[in-house]
Amino acid sequence: MATETRIDTYLEEHLASYIDLIIRLCKQPSISSSGEGVEQCARLVCEVLNEHEINTAPYQTPGFPIIIGKKEGKSKRTLLFYNHYDVQPADPLELWDHPPFEPAVEAGKLYARGARDDKGEFVSRIAAVMAVNEVLGYLPCNVKFLLEGEEECGSPHLADFVQNHIEDIRSDGAIWEEGYVEAGEYPTLTLGVRGILYIEMSVQTMTADAHSGLAHVLPNAAWRLHNALRTIRSSDSKILIPGFYKEVIKPDEKEKALFDKWPDAGNLWKEQYGLMGFSDNLEGSQLRYAVFDPTCNLDGFGSGYLGYGTKTVIPSKAMAKMDFRLVPNQDPEDIVQKLRHHLNDEGFGDIEIKVLGKMNPFRTPIDDPLVDLSVRKGEEVYGKPVLIGPIATWSSPVHAVAHPLGIPVVNPGIGYWDNRSHAPNEHIRIKDFLNGARHIARIILDFDKLLPTD
Amino acid sequence: MATETRIDTYLEEHLASYIDLIIRLCKQPSISSSGEGVEQCARLVCEVLNEHEINTAPYQTPGFPIIIGKKEGKSKRTLLFYNHYDVQPADPLELWDHPPFEPAVEAGKLYARGARDDKGEFVSRIAAVMAVNEVLGYLPCNVKFLLEGEEECGSPHLADFVQNHIEDIRSDGAIWEEGYVEAGEYPTLTLGVRGILYIEMSVQTMTADAHSGLAHVLPNAAWRLHNALRTIRSSDSKILIPGFYKEVIKPDEKEKALFDKWPDAGNLWKEQYGLMGFSDNLEGSQLRYAVFDPTCNLDGFGSGYLGYGTKTVIPSKAMAKMDFRLVPNQDPEDIVQKLRHHLNDEGFGDIEIKVLGKMNPFRTPIDDPLVDLSVRKGEEVYGKPVLIGPIATWSSPVHAVAHPLGIPVVNPGIGYWDNRSHAPNEHIRIKDFLNGARHIARIILDFDKLLPTD
Numbered sequence: 001m002a003t004e005t006r007i008d009t010y011l012e013e014h015l016a017s018y019i020d021l022i023i024r025l026c027k028q029p030s031i032s033s034s035g036e037g038v039e040q041c042a043r044l045v046c047e048v049l050n051e052h053e054i055n056t057a058p059y060q061t062p063g064f065p066i067i068i069g070k071k072e073g074k075s076k077r078t079l080l081f082y083n084h085y086d087v088q089p090a091d092p093l094e095l096w097d098h099p100p101f102e103p104a105v106e107a108g109k110l111y112a113r114g115a116r117d118d119k120g121e122f123v124s125r126i127a128a129v130m131a132v133n134e135v136l137g138y139l140p141c142n143v144k145f146l147l148e149g150e151e152e153c154g155s156p157h158l159a160d161f162v163q164n165h166i167e168d169i170r171s172d173g174a175i176w177e178e179g180y181v182e183a184g185e186y187p188t189l190t191l192g193v194r195g196i197l198y199i200e201m202s203v204q205t206m207t208a209d210a211h212s213g214l215a216h217v218l219p220n221a222a223w224r225l226h227n228a229l230r231t232i233r234s235s236d237s238k239i240l241i242p243g244f245y246k247e248v249i250k251p252d253e254k255e256k257a258l259f260d261k262w263p264d265a266g267n268l269w270k271e272q273y274g275l276m277g278f279s280d281n282l283e284g285s286q287l288r289y290a291v292f293d294p295t296c297n298l299d300g301f302g303s304g305y306l307g308y309g310t311k312t313v314i315p316s317k318a319m320a321k322m323d324f325r326l327v328p329n330q331d332p333e334d335i336v337q338k339l340r341h342h343l344n345d346e347g348f349g350d351i352e353i354k355v356l357g358k359m360n361p362f363r364t365p366i367d368d369p370l371v372d373l374s375v376r377k378g379e380e381v382y383g384k385p386v387l388i389g390p391i392a393t394w395s396s397p398v399h400a401v402a403h404p405l406g407i408p409v410v411n412p413g414i415g416y417w418d419n420r421s422h423a424p425n426e427h428i429r430i431k432d433f434l435n436g437a438r439h440i441a442r443i444i445l446d447f448d449k450l451l452p453t454d
Numbered sequence: 455m456a457t458e459t460r461i462d463t464y465l466e467e468h469l470a471s472y473i474d475l476i477i478r479l480c481k482q483p484s485i486s487s488s489g490e491g492v493e494q495c496a497r498l499v500c501e502v503l504n505e506h507e508i509n510t511a512p513y514q515t516p517g518f519p520i521i522i523g524k525k526e527g528k529s530k531r532t533l534l535f536y537n538h539y540d541v542q543p544a545d546p547l548e549l550w551d552h553p554p555f556e557p558a559v560e561a562g563k564l565y566a567r568g569a570r571d572d573k574g575e576f577v578s579r580i581a582a583v584m585a586v587n588e589v590l591g592y593l594p595c596n597v598k599f600l601l602e603g604e605e606e607c608g609s610p611h612l613a614d615f616v617q618n619h620i621e622d623i624r625s626d627g628a629i630w631e632e633g634y635v636e637a638g639e640y641p642t643l644t645l646g647v648r649g650i651l652y653i654e655m656s657v658q659t660m661t662a663d664a665h666s667g668l669a670h671v672l673p674n675a676a677w678r679l680h681n682a683l684r685t686i687r688s689s690d691s692k693i694l695i696p697g698f699y700k701e702v703i704k705p706d707e708k709e710k711a712l713f714d715k716w717p718d719a720g721n722l723w724k725e726q727y728g729l730m731g732f733s734d735n736l737e738g739s740q741l742r743y744a745v746f747d748p749t750c751n752l753d754g755f756g757s758g759y760l761g762y763g764t765k766t767v768i769p770s771k772a773m774a775k776m777d778f779r780l781v782p783n784q785d786p787e788d789i790v791q792k793l794r795h796h797l798n799d800e801g802f803g804d805i806e807i808k809v810l811g812k813m814n815p816f817r818t819p820i821d822d823p824l825v826d827l828s829v830r831k832g833e834e835v836y837g838k839p840v841l842i843g844p845i846a847t848w849s850s851p852v853h854a855v856a857h858p859l860g861i862p863v864v865n866p867g868i869g870y871w872d873n874r875s876h877a878p879n880e881h882i883r884i885k886d887f888l889n890g891a892r893h894i895a896r897i898i899l900d901f902d903k904l905l906p907t908d
Binding site for chain 1: 607608648669680687719729731732733741750752753754763764767769804848
């Protein structure tokens, strides 16, 4: 019997115990934004890894612990798994059909906060490692687990940790989180993530709000911030900060063409969000290509009176939350400096900028052998072509890990298009869990063949 | 002894009883925005007028009662007093040194919600009428009192009421509220008020907020409203709605020159509001002249996430509250139609406009004999030149009353520059009350001489 068949059989036979393991992890809240249960969950993760004979240690950081687990294989090559054990808050609780921390299996789905993001995904890697190890009697490559507890808060301590523990996590390739099956049941593989710069801009023009009868003379903070925003972004979504696009690497035709194989997203998004149309009248393939462009998003704008009826007031304070999604090779540190200079040059030196989060973009080259391996094995498991996304819509701290290590990163995973991650009724489909584990097991099998031995 | 001297003596001798009357009225809350005590206050006002042998009747409206009081004089000429018996809410309560509805007299000042705005002012007119009547044994002209209970809510029922009871309030001139003594103890007289159009603009671009990773394709409601606002107002405060300025009557040099006599407001406002500078770098006399220009004020703007830290979200809804201060002869009804057409023409047909309040501007000609009489009598009472403001910064429903009656309106009053109307610690200075009553009594004395008898 072929090794792959024996691995699949092992995974099917042990499926119930891995589902139980996901349930055990999901029962433990680990909400990094409030801190609820995060330390307990870190201990549980170490326990679980050690139970599977993965040699594990937690490391303290200024935030929550980072956990490294290692299991040796026959070759010198090492495959790294990135996951996180923290989860998003569960509110609004009333919209959950099952309590978020009381996992429930129903009609082939497992419901819980963290089921997909990211505890189920973590367990799928344990299952893959165990399957290969049990079937072969050894691992053909070393594997390392890297788990952090602050991903949902922007991974503020990961980059420093990696710099300080680079030898501990040294590896030759990494499997990231957030892989998923697209509508139409197409497996996907994402080779890059966008960076992000999240800021809060605020301004105060007076010591207190004033009567709007004086609007002809007194400076209105809401208008002032509005006027500053006019200089940052044009009505047709172009970002006007000088030098903003300077480091952007335009996609080549080969990369753009990858998106042509994806199903048309227009109708899907239109229905999902009840849209009349898209930003800047985008349509067709542009909807996919647009992900190569950085964005400037207004997450929130608040100023003045927002209550019922009227209040004739000149607001003295205004605040905007904004995120810039960045593409290779933009650097959030560079962008925030350019923004500061731009505002000063435009006469908005009084507008304060507070950086609330930042991540660099990252992209694995399409022709990296790990990409080819992941695509081949994906097509074997799913029996369908793998849709390759050269860059994802979301941001993730890939750069913090992969850049200092100089390694390729792919993301075969257990998600599907309607997982409700970050939302009520987060869930996974059991079949996606199984396929994800099968996919990763096959990558483990052949990972050492990809690369020249030392 | 001259009549004026006897009037002053009467007012001084009866001062305590009129202060008691203000206290009696201010003890009765009458907050029109919540409805608290307004009906009770209407009954109290009728009681007070009848006690002074002013023939009074309350009229029901779709909102709170409007009260008309009449007292006959020797001539056929009629002088109308406009006041309102409702007050602003008193919160934030913790900032009051005395409870807002427990009037307190301290160091020549009377503290209470409504002390100036507008119960003290109302009592000053009763005192003036009584003084003239007692000293002469008759009134030389008819007087009418018109009091509404919804001024602090934008007087939504006054204009209709006036149309339907025009004969009841027919008169030859009116004394409005909100007169005051400017810093430097200069009496003022204001001949006009700006109109107002208060609107709420809102837009919804999606059925729910979305992940900001899709900002390159999904329409952001905050940006959409921001973009609409860009077409409404330029960065240097010009209003861009086509035809907006069409009906504006530019001030002539005589009107502008009236402001040259006013003290420089720059330092006063700078200190009061802790400013670095004024809107559009206005300075010097421009700070006064600018009141001739209509304004577009952003009272509030709310969209998306405004809480602590980060949330990467594309807001699906955005809302702005705005007020346009209008100058003669702009019409709020016309302006809102022009705004609607403008937004449609600019492709913003999806932005909803809700009208929350509107008033027309009004201006009494400088050469009206009532202006001359009021200025002369003011200089007599205060011993200082009267500062004439051709138009006020604030809005007031003068047009609703004076336009259908075709009468001039002036506003000698009891305020001073630091009354804290609408704010904690609202108060009057007792001396201003006395001067206001003396001023109005002198106008009553000579009002019938101004106009040809029929």
